[in-house]
Amino acid sequence: MHASIGATKIDEVVKIDMTSVRPNLVLMSWTEQSGNFIVQLQDHEKGIVHNYARLADGQLFCAQGVIQAVAPA
Template sequence: MTNSIIEGAGDISTATEYPAGLVFDAAFDEFSVRLKTLPGREMRFDIADGPFARTETVRFDVTTVRPGVFLVSWQEASRATVVHLEDFVQMVLHSYATLPDGRFLKMQAPIRMVGQGTGAAQ
């Protein structure tokens, strides 16, 4: 899969730093989410419908696995923990979440880029 280039911005598939200003969607079987990376290692996610519906801004940690592939993790206000493998080379998001009640979700969805920033989120 391709389409990791947004007009006027660089190619995220070759990035070695996780950029601020990314906006992308992922449609999992369980829910759909829009994620936006913000400066200062913050991310806002918006789940519009279903039992997980909410908008929240979280602080995250990130590790560059290789250019265009990032391991991103955070803890939500509910105490849910989330780990993403965000692969902007293959344009796929692998998401693992432990919910406050102990349920574990393992999800995968294509990444659909909506917008792309140029500054580092760090």
Template sequence: MSIPQSAADATQYPVGLVFDVSFKEFSVRLRILSEDTIRFDIAEGPFAKVEEVKFKATLIRPGLFLVTWVEGSGATVVHVEDFAQGRLYSNATVPDGTFLRMEGALRVVDTATETETI
């Protein structure tokens, strides 16, 4: 797995980046569309959906961001996205009140080919 150095050292949230995350529960593709909008695509499983949401990203250190949003369903999401280490830590409360704690590998996708970078 290879994270572009620009993301690993980023001091601003990397707009335009596309990345996949594999959790035990499901996998998701995230596209950072702008400084405040992200689209996620969960293709399979009980949480399957595609949605664009407004988010807030806070720099913790270069390549490490705290990212939060609220989905249309009312689900709340808090991510720690570590581009330097290629890990994402997610905490979410879904509409039925279930609290999820998840961790997974973060893989940047080559947007020219829509394949993982290696």
């Protein structure tokens, strides 16, 4: 997973659970090494991603962004 949220950059391998809601709409969830639990809705038709997270410290974090392709490492 590669992500940039403001000045924070995340680059780690995580095990995900994924469900196809309909063509080009995917629901994913995972737990990061930090303990953050993320639920993400990816709308590839509109190029938008919605993130909902329960951070390790108990806070809620919600964000929306643009889907961008990343070249394989």
